[in-house]
Amino acid sequence: MIFVNMIFIDRERELESLRQRLNSPNFELIIIYGRRRIGKTTLILKATENTENSIYYLATEGNNLQKFKEISRKKFPEIEYIKEDWEALFNFLKDKVIIIDEFPYMIEEDKTIISTFQRIVDNILKNSKTKLVLLGSSISIMENALSYKSPLYGRRTASMKIKELKFKDLKYYNLSIEEAIKIYGFAGGVPFYLNKVRTPFYNWINEELKKPDSFIKDEIDFLLRYEFKDISTYKEILFAISLGKNTLGEIKDFVKVKGDISSYLKKLERIELISREVPVTEGIRSKRGRYIIVDNFTNFWFRFIYPNLSLIEEGKYEIDEKEYNEYLGLVFEKICREYIKDKYNVKKIGKQWWKDIEIDILALGDMKIAGECKWSENVNPVKILSNLEEKLKKLDISVDKYIIFARSFSNNEKIDKAEFIDIKNIRKWFFS
CATH class of the missing domain: 1.10.10.10 (Winged helix-like DNA-binding domain superfamily/Winged helix DNA-binding domain)
Incomplete structure (x- = not known):
């Protein structure tokens, strides 16, 4: 089976927000960042797919000014006669949508580039309709570019940190x-x-x-x-x-x-x-x-x-x-935590431990929930529940509800305050 490209799963909010910004009558400086492979480039290209006056430039480790001008010339041939200077080029491209991907490469090549862009924003773009979008996969460099010490601080009109899908x-x-x-x-x-x-x-x-x-x-x-x-x-x-x-x-x-x-x-x-x-x-x-x-x-x-x-x-x-x-035991714990967060009003969730006592899940919120996760077949839920209650007693923690997760259980006994979630329940939740 070959997967269809579903890159825009759970990205509708970001896509709509970008489109609103790009259609704004005002200047916009939009920062998009997040780890590599997360879908930043596809997101901005989707948002601008029907935009005729846009330029997309993927920065490299060197000669970015020359390469940027060459990419711009293919869309706007008249730029060939403009001086090869960032400020001159941006002045020519005023009121366009300018996308610079992997902006950290430009910072590595020229440490003064952020100051240069600050001058461009302040002196050329801020009263225009230009949309300047800077993308980066280096989280550390992009967060430095957004910090209060950065020359660009206060100039951005929006920033998006793109995260993994659930x-x-x-x-x-x-x-x-x-x-x-x-x-x-x-x-x-x-x-x-x-x-x-x-x-x-x-x-x-x-x-x-x-x-x-x-x-x-x-x-x-x-x-x-x-x-x-x-x-x-x-x-x-x-x-x-x-x-x-x-x-x-x-x-x-x-x-x-x-x-x-x-x-x-x-x-x-x-x-x-x-x-x-x-x-x-x-x-x-x-x-x-x-x-x-x-x-x-x-x-x-x-x-x-x-x-x-x-x-x-x-x-x-x-x-x-x-x-x-x-290995999937650890992965299953993540899925179980997501299940609880999706089903209950949870303010804090994670593991609880003290010395040799460890509880897979403790969730704090409208109700306090304790859980154990077993990526195994034919798990005895009553035994796991009894062990969980004993651990909670030793830690002097009381809860409102217990949830035991497993691939399958050896019996389906009903117990007050306890819920037994097997792969069938996970499937039902997953497709809901």
Whole structure:
């Protein structure tokens, strides 16, 4: 089965907002950013597909001024006679829609470019009908460009941070619930990866890994190099976290970096590959925080690809279904949290733990909900519920409702205050 390109799933609000901005009679400086592969370029091109006076320029690592003029000349031949100068070119292009993709490349090439654009906005564009759209995949660089220290601060009229799709959005890909969960474990909610996948998933992934030019093998290197010059330490940190080394001390011991490792972790947090998780009932400064990989594809890559690169290069590696099912336990927890957030008014949700006691889900909101997630068949729900109640008692936490999730249960016993959610219930919710 080949997927249809569903890049605009859950993007209707962004698309409508962009179109309103682009049709405004006033000047607009729109900033669009988010990780690579998330669909930023397709979104803006869709929003401007019927706009005749628009220019789309994809920045590169060098000679951007010359290349920008050449791209503009193909749409507006008269620009050939304009001086090769940013201010002169923008003055000529006044009242047009100007899209510059991967703007961070221009910043890397010329550190003064943001100041130059500030002068252009203040002196040439601000009283015009020009629409200037800047896109970037380097979250750190784009957020710096938006900060109060940036020359462009206060000039933007709109900014959009494009994020991953939710698990439930995968229903538009015409998948069975089982295939959706497998694919979500690989692709997360990143449209680029979702549009690469074919079904059945196990056949596709193992065929893909045997291709000498598979995008999967060097995808993480490609993503990290966009943010960091030296990626080796960042890769080892991510590998450590994927292996369950979640505390600062455990990560440092594994990576064996001299000096403080906190700066590396903060940078990985900033680009949203990892986050510092704390028990739900505690604040962000809790000393019991631990690091997790946020992104499913990154988790998948360090679990299955990174340790097996040599075998993959030889064409001798296949992903084992049993091992992948074990990995899906973590993915299933994410799906269960999304289920609860979708069904209940939740203000805060996550794990709760103390020493050797851990609860998969604790949700705080209109009601307090505790849950356990078991990506297994024939789970005894009464036994899991009893264990959960015992753990809550030890932690001195009372809740209004219990929810036990599993692929299937050994019985369907009804218990007050408890809900047993199996794959059939998940399917019903998924397609609702």
